[in-house]
Amino acid sequence: MSAIVSTAELRRSRVRLFIVTMLFLVTTVNYADRATLSIAGPSLSKELHLDPVAMGYVFSAFGWSYVLAQVPGGWLLDRFGSRWVYACSIVIWSVFTMMQGWIGFFSGGAAVAALFALRFMVGFAEAPSFPANARIVAAWFPSNERGTASAFFNSGQYFATVIFAPLMGWIAHEFGWRHVFTVMGALGILMGLLWIKTMYGPKEHPGINEAELDYIKEGGALVDMEGARDGKAAAGGPTWSHIGQLLSNRMMLGVYIGQYCINTLTYFFLTWFPVYLVKERGLSILQAGFVATLPALCGFIGGVLGGFISDAILRKTGSLTLARKIPIVGGMLLSMAIIGCNYVDGQALVVGLMALAFFGKGIGALGWAVVSDTSPKEAGGVSGGLFNTFGNLSSITTPIVIGYILSATGSFNGALVFVGVNALVAAFAYLFIVGRIQRVELRAS
Numbered sequence: 469m470s471a472i473v474s475t476a477e478l479r480r481s482r483v484r485l486f487i488v489t490m491l492f493l494v495t496t497v498n499y500a501d502r503a504t505l506s507i508a509g510p511s512l513s514k515e516l517h518l519d520p521v522a523m524g525y526v527f528s529a530f531g532w533s534y535v536l537a538q539v540p541g542g543w544l545l546d547r548f549g550s551r552w553v554y555a556c557s558i559v560i561w562s563v564f565t566m567m568q569g570w571i572g573f574f575s576g577g578a579a580v581a582a583l584f585a586l587r588f589m590v591g592f593a594e595a596p597s598f599p600a601n602a603r604i605v606a607a608w609f610p611s612n613e614r615g616t617a618s619a620f621f622n623s624g625q626y627f628a629t630v631i632f633a634p635l636m637g638w639i640a641h642e643f644g645w646r647h648v649f650t651v652m653g654a655l656g657i658l659m660g661l662l663w664i665k666t667m668y669g670p671k672e673h674p675g676i677n678e679a680e681l682d683y684i685k686e687g688g689a690l691v692d693m694e695g696a697r698d699g700k701a702a703a704g705g706p707t708w709s710h711i712g713q714l715l716s717n718r719m720m721l722g723v724y725i726g727q728y729c730i731n732t733l734t735y736f737f738l739t740w741f742p743v744y745l746v747k748e749r750g751l752s753i754l755q756a757g758f759v760a761t762l763p764a765l766c767g768f769i770g771g772v773l774g775g776f777i778s779d780a781i782l783r784k785t786g787s788l789t790l791a792r793k794i795p796i797v798g799g800m801l802l803s804m805a806i807i808g809c810n811y812v813d814g815q816a817l818v819v820g821l822m823a824l825a826f827f828g829k830g831i832g833a834l835g836w837a838v839v840s841d842t843s844p845k846e847a848g849g850v851s852g853g854l855f856n857t858f859g860n861l862s863s864i865t866t867p868i869v870i871g872y873i874l875s876a877t878g879s880f881n882g883a884l885v886f887v888g889v890n891a892l893v894a895a896f897a898y899l900f901i902v903g904r905i906q907r908v909e910l911r912a913s
């Protein structure tokens with residue numbers, strides 16, 4: 469009997485799998501909320517009489533605040549921990565999402581201003597989300613599982629479209645675009661309450677056993693990063709010197725450039741892609757909601773596969789640099805298939821090329837794994853915040869640049885070339901700027 473008990477005690481629990489599933493679900497809701505405006509956009513722009521340039525600026529509202537709040541959001545995470553900061557973030561962004569359904573009470577310029585302001589606040593509230601994801605993965609996962617974990621939660625951005633684009637398209641078609649925001653906002657509030665009930669650091673989680681804790685700690689997990697703070701400030705915290713050291717690190721600058729370009733593909737998909745299907749390819753908004761699921765599904769598959777490929781290379785070669793760079797560079801080169809849409813006419817071919825492009829983008833979307841691999845333990849939140857600041861500058865520039873391209877040419881051809889070239893630059897950054905991938909060691913300030 470004692471031998472049986474001993475064996476049971478040594479069997480590792482699998483709490484970390486539940487943790488990454490929660491990150492995946494929250495990321496799915498996060499990206500569904502970002503995509504609400506793109507689904508409602510065709511009907512909304514018609515009702516509010518918005519031209520492409522004006523719509524581009526409305527699409528960009530999220531990005532302005534999201535970028536500005538990245539470093540402050542990362543500082544909050546390092547200071548107060550992920551559990552409560554993330555919970556407040558989820559609930560607040562969901563409330564502002566819901567409020568976007570109320571802009572029908574306004575008209576003309578007031579409606580546009582109200583919509584811009586509410587999207588601005590959604591971006592502000594969502595700022596801590598991905599730095600928190602990276603911190604939690606670094607705390608809960610050993611190095612040889614971190615690529616798969618990061619790719620899995622990051623694939624929620626594609627799964628959001630698979631699940632919610634048809635749902636939101638149907639809601640907009642049957643009940644009007646305002647109800648898209650109401651439904652998604654309510655869902656987010658429920659997710660925030662679930663988060664509070666289920667998320668803890670490795671040392672505090674009631675379901676983890678000593679065998680799992682020892683396994684992840686010995687594998688390089690930063691188990692002390694997410695302590696039991698319950699909203700109380702940690703001693704010290706990241707400093708301006710830490711930020712300066714990260715900004716002067718060549719490896720991190722290459723990673724920042726790469727993420728900016730990778731996110732250009734993401735924000736094309738989140739903003740202009742449904743509009744492209746409706747206005748350039750002649751689909752209805754309901755059809756666009758369903759058609760958008762195929763590229764998204766391929767992006768999801770590519771995202772999960774990219775993580776598996778990366779960790780398999782790491783186990784085989786022991787080289788973190790090869791393990792992260794090979795999927796990222798290969799995926800970005802594959803993403804350039806998006807340019808091929810300019811040279812085909814059939815809707816099936818267009819959707820097929822988009823699917824191939826977003827499959828490649830999914831494989832290459834390992835930036836958050838790189839952040840978990842490289843962030844200094846003293847400033848994991850700030851490091852993730854800087855990474856997301858640079859990466860999400862494209863949430864501002866992409867919709868605006870494409871809006872101007874459409875206004876000047878009346879076609880999406882130039883827009884697709886713009887997106888494809890960004891994929892090429894991302895591959896270049898990882899090949900020639902990043903160098904060896906390793907954890908940053910900060911000097912004492």
